Structures are given as structure tokens and as C-alpha cells.
Amino acid sequence: MTKIAPLQPKNPKPVIGVVGLGTMGLGIAQVFLMAGFRVIATDGYAPLLTTTPMRLAASLDARVQAGKLTQDACNTALRRLRLVDSLDELLRAELVIEAITEDLAAKSQLLAALENVLAPSTVFATNTSSLSVAALAEGLFRPDRVLGMHFFNPAPAMKLVELVGHAGTSGAALQLGRAVLEDAGKVVIVAPDRPGFIVNRCARPFYGEALAMLEEGISAADIDAAMLAHGYKIGPLSLIDLIGADINLAATEGLFAAMGKHPRYHVFDTMRDHVARGDLGRKTGRGFVYPAKLGPAPANAADIALRIEAVLINEAASLLAEGDVGQDSIDTAVMLGMNFPRGPFAALRAHGAVHILGALAALEARAPAHLKGRYVPSHALTEPALS
Ligand SMILES: NC(=O)c1ccc[n+]([C@@H]2O[C@H](COP(=O)([O-])OP(=O)(O)OC[C@H]3O[C@@H](n4cnc5c(N)ncnc54)[C@H](O)[C@@H]3O)[C@@H](O)[C@H]2O)c1
Incomplete structure (x- = not known):
């Protein structure tokens, strides 16, 4: 008698839903398609449903040309995508990731609509960069199914994802999120549900301190060249030029408000002026350094790099002192999310706490009125674990 092999599930990977096919949603869909997941995706802007296969094919083709993906794998990935024009067609997805516009009301409305049409077991992930995951889960019948999955741009290239649970997120939802x-x-990296999560918060001083020095009269080119000489792949002001001063300003203003207007998150006039003038960086042809x-x-x-x-x-x-996240997680997240040569705690060990405390004290002593308090050291820096 011939033995019949047990039935194997055709595709044991959970089906992933993606809502919002802009920059991030498209990249997130690509991540899962390339990894062999089936993806069902939609966007509120109907023309995108027509153009998405072409956009995706172009993005995958670039990887084929670069020798990072075979043509076969590219074709298979494209076949795994299903585009739909209504939310109820996401029914087969076990995890739905939303990457729509960064707006609390729009995202909350979307999650409530998804809850109305999808199974109670479907996990909802938000790719928000600045909203509270708890606030997004509020008002749902099953807030325990909501988590944050903060991808970085471009999602297919950036290795890091911050996984964010709010106080009521279920262990099962977090487990599924991590597994996929x-x-x-x-x-x-598990990040606390607090403003900026890990990377966007810990990266603020990279830009802020460069702007502080610029306002003191140090040239943008010198500041960036100093950081390059210390192992950074790009200087802070060139990075603003790359991302866009408008995007950077919005992120800084968001964090400044969320952190009670603490001077550590000060919004520098120089930045506002650049945005007001339309000198946004590469996209407008002129920035802090660009096109020079x-x-x-x-x-x-060495002084510039030490200060930053x-x-x-x-x-x-200061993030460490608030709890729920460790030094290694912060270092890994900052290195991968910002492409830094070392994380802040590795830098602390290299410089020595005494040296860092001395540098902060000197900065605080001569800080102008609007920055007073900016350089007061976190008490974690004086505790035995770090000093
Ligand atoms: N761009 C980045 O660098 C970046 C990085 C990390 C996280 N994020 C976050 O990712 C999310 C998306 O950002 P993006 O840059 O991809 O934006 P985007 O503007 O490129 O894309 C948003 C897409 O969502 C669609 N959309 C808007 N409302 C919708 C709705 N109610 N239903 C269905 N589709 C809807 C739009 O048509 C658009 O295609 C935001 O929350 C943003 O904060 C962005």
C-alpha cells in the first residue's frame, strides 16, 4: 500500500494585511512579500491600487539589478500580493498593519472600521511614528489586539522595527508581531509606548546640538565634517537636508510638545527659518549644507563630536531612567535606526562618565537663557551602573 504523506499547509505563514500604500505601506508590503508571506493590501486612494503593482515591480527590479534578488523570486513575490478595494476583503489577514496618514482621528477611525469587519482575533499594528499606541487602541472593543510596529524608511532596507505594546496589549498579539x-x-526591539519610542527620541540631540552650534556661529560644513571624522556616515545637517527640514521640524515640534516643552527638545529658530524660506534640503535644491x-x-x-x-x-x-527599556536595546535601536557607528551607551563607555558629565556641566554653565536646563545630566548618568 502506498503511504500517503500527511497534508502540509500550503503556506503556513500568516497572511498580512496592509492599509495605506504610500511610501511606508508599499515598503512594508514588499518586506513581507519578499519573505514569502501573502499580502492583501488596500489604500483609500483608488488610483494607487492600479499603480501599486508597477511601483512594487520597479522597487523589486532594482534589487534584481543589484543582484540582491533573483528574477524568479521577484515574480513570485509579485504574485503573492492581492490588492482589494474594501476593508472587509482583508478578512483572511491574521495581522493588519496600517500605514495611513499620521493623524490620530483618521487612524482611530480606520481601526474602528477594521474592528467592525474583521475577526476578533485579527491583530492590528500601527506604523505610527509619533502617536501613542494606547491612544490609538482606546475606544476599540478589543484594545488588547493593538500594537505598534514602527518600520524605518525605506522599510525593505532598514533592518530595525520597534515593536510597541501599550499597557493592555496581549502577549499573544506581541508574540505574533515579533514572529512575523x-x-x-x-x-x-521592544520600545516603550512613549513619545518618539526609542530612535526618534534618542536621535533628537543629533540634530538639535548641531543646530545649537550653528546658531553659535560654527559652520554647517565643519559640524558635519567633524562627525564624519568620528565615524558617522552622514553629518546631522546633511541628514536634515536628505530627510527634509519640514519633516524634521514637524518631528521636533511634536516631541517638544509631547515632552512638556523641555529645553532638551528645543525647536531652533534656524530650523524654523529654513522651513519658512523653503530651504528644505535636497528636495528644494538648498539646505543647510546641500548643494555644497x-x-x-x-x-x-573632537570638541564638536564630543558635544554631540x-x-x-x-x-x-534619561530614557533609560524612565524604565522599561535597557541599554543594549537603546544602543541597537539607535545604531540600526540611525546608521550610527555606535550606540549612546557604547559612546559613554568609550568617553567615560566623568568626561561626559564634565562636558554637560560646561555646556549648561554657558547655555543661553532659552537653553537653560538642556544639559542638566540625567540622574542615571551619576548612578553606579553607568558612571
Ligand atoms: N515616511 C517615513 O519616513 C515614515 C517612517 C516611519 C513611519 N512613518 C509613518 O507611516 C505612516 C505612513 O507614512 P507615509 O510616509 O507612508 O505616508 P504617505 O502619505 O506616503 O502614505 C499614506 C497613504 O495612506 C493612504 N490613506 C490615507 N488615509 C487612508 C484611509 N483612511 N484608508 C486607507 N488609506 C488611506 C493615502 O492615500 C496614502 O497612500 C505614518 O503614520 C507615518 O508617520 C513614516
Whole structure:
């Protein structure tokens, strides 16, 4: 008698739903398609449903050309995508990731609509960068199914995803979130549901301290060249030019408000002026450095780099002091999310706490009125674990 092999599930990976096929949603869909998941996706803007296969094919083709993906794998990935024009067609998805416009009301409305048409067991993930996951879960019948999955741009290239549970997120939802992300090759760091999560908060001083120095008269090219000389792949002001001063300003203003207008998150006039003038960076043809090229590192490069790293370290220490996240998670998240050569706690060990505390004290002593309090060290920096 011939033995019949037991039936294997055709595709044991959970089906992923994606709502919002803009920059991030398209990239997130690509991440899962390339990892062998089936993806059902939709967008409120109907023309995108027609153009998405072409956009995706172009993005995958770039990887084929770069030798990172075979043509076969590219074709298979494209076949795994199903585009739908209504939310109830996401029914087969076990996890739905929303990547729609960054607006609390719009996202809350979408989650409530999804809850109306999908199974109670479907997990909802939000790709919000600045909204509270708890606030997004509020008002749902099953807030325990909501979590944050903060991908970085471009999602297919960036390894890091911050996984964010609110106080009521179920262990099962977090487990599913972690499992699919790891299966898709991502490095998952659990981040607290607090403003900026880990990376967007800990990265603020990189830009802020560069702007503080710019306002003191140090040139943008010198600041960036100093950071390059200390192992950073791009300087803070060139990074603003790349991302867009408008995007950076909005993120800084959001964090400044969310953190009770603490001077550590000060919104610098120079930044507002650039945005008001339309000097947004590469996209408008002029930024802080762009289109100029950087020169050699200035003689005071070490002072510039120490100053920026001291303030980065202090921010990371203040996050650490709030609890729920450890030094290694912060270091890994900041390195992967910002492409930094080392995390803030590795930088602290390299400089030594005494040196960093001294640098912060000197900065605080000569801080102008609007920055007073900015450099006061987090108490974590003076505790034995760090000092
Ligand atoms: N762009 C980034 O660098 C970045 C990085 C990390 C996280 N995020 C977050 O990802 C999310 C999306 O950002 P993006 O840059 O991809 O935006 P985007 O504007 O490129 O895309 C948003 C898409 O959502 C669609 N949409 C809007 N409302 C909708 C609704 N109610 N139902 C269905 N579709 C809807 C729009 O048509 C658009 O295609 C935001 O929450 C943002 O904060 C963005």
C-alpha cells in the first residue's frame, strides 16, 4: 500500500494585511512579500491600487539589478500580493498593519472600521511614528489586539522595527508581531509606548546640538565634517537636508510638545527659518549644507563630536531612567535606526562618565537663557551602573 504523506499547509505563514500604500505601506508590503508571506493590501486612494503593482515591480527590479534578488523570486513575490478595494476583503489577514496618514482621528477611525469587519482575533499594528499606541487602541472593543510596529524608511532596507505594546496589549498579539517580523528578517526591539519610542527620541540631540552650534556661529560644513571624522556616515545637517527640514521640524515640534516643552527638545529658530524660506534640503535644491560639499574636518572636530555625543548620551540616559527599556536595546535601536557607528551607551563607555558629565556641566554653565536646563545630566548618568 502506498503511504500517503500527511497534508502540509500550503503556506503556513500568516497572511498580512496592509492599509495605506504610500511610501511606508508599499515598503512594508514588499518586506513581507519578499519573505514569502501573502499580502492583501488596500489604500483609500483608488488610483494607487492600479499603480501599486508597477511601483512594487520597479522597487523589486532594482534589487534584481543589484543582484540582491533573483528574477524568479521577484515574480513570485509579485504574485503573492492581492490588492482589494474594501476593508472587509482583508478578512483572511491574521495581522493588519496600517500605514495611513499620521493623524490620530483618521487612524482611530480606520481601526474602528477594521474592528467592525474583521475577526476578533485579527491583530492590528500601527506604523505610527509619533502617536501613542494606547491612544490609538482606546475606544476599540478589543484594545488588547493593538500594537505598534514602527518600520524605518525605506522599510525593505532598514533592518530595525520597534515593536510597541501599550499597557493592555496581549502577549499573544506581541508574540505574533515579533514572529512575523523576525521571519521577515527584521531586528525587533521592544520600545516603550512613549513619545518618539526609542530612535526618534534618542536621535533628537543629533540634530538639535548641531543646530545649537550653528546658531553659535560654527559652520554647517565643519559640524558635519567633524562627525564624519568620528565615524558617522552622514553629518546631522546633511541628514536634515536628505530627510527634509519640514519633516524634521514637524518631528521636533511634536516631541517638544509631547515632552512638556523641555529645553532638551528645543525647536531652533534656524530650523524654523529654513522651513519658512523653503530651504528644505535636497528636495528644494538648498539646505543647510546641500548643494555644497564638505571640506576637511576642522581643528576642533573632537570638541564638536564630543558635544554631540554627550547630549545623545544624556538623552539615552534619561530614557533609560524612565524604565522599561535597557541599554543594549537603546544602543541597537539607535545604531540600526540611525546608521550610527555606535550606540549612546557604547559612546559613554568609550568617553567615560566623568568626561561626559564634565562636558554637560560646561555646556549648561554657558547655555543661553532659552537653553537653560538642556544639559542638566540625567540622574542615571551619576548612578553606579553607568558612571
Ligand atoms: N515616511 C517615513 O519616513 C515614515 C517612517 C516611519 C513611519 N512613518 C509613518 O507611516 C505612516 C505612513 O507614512 P507615509 O510616509 O507612508 O505616508 P504617505 O502619505 O506616503 O502614505 C499614506 C497613504 O495612506 C493612504 N490613506 C490615507 N488615509 C487612508 C484611509 N483612511 N484608508 C486607507 N488609506 C488611506 C493615502 O492615500 C496614502 O497612500 C505614518 O503614520 C507615518 O508617520 C513614516
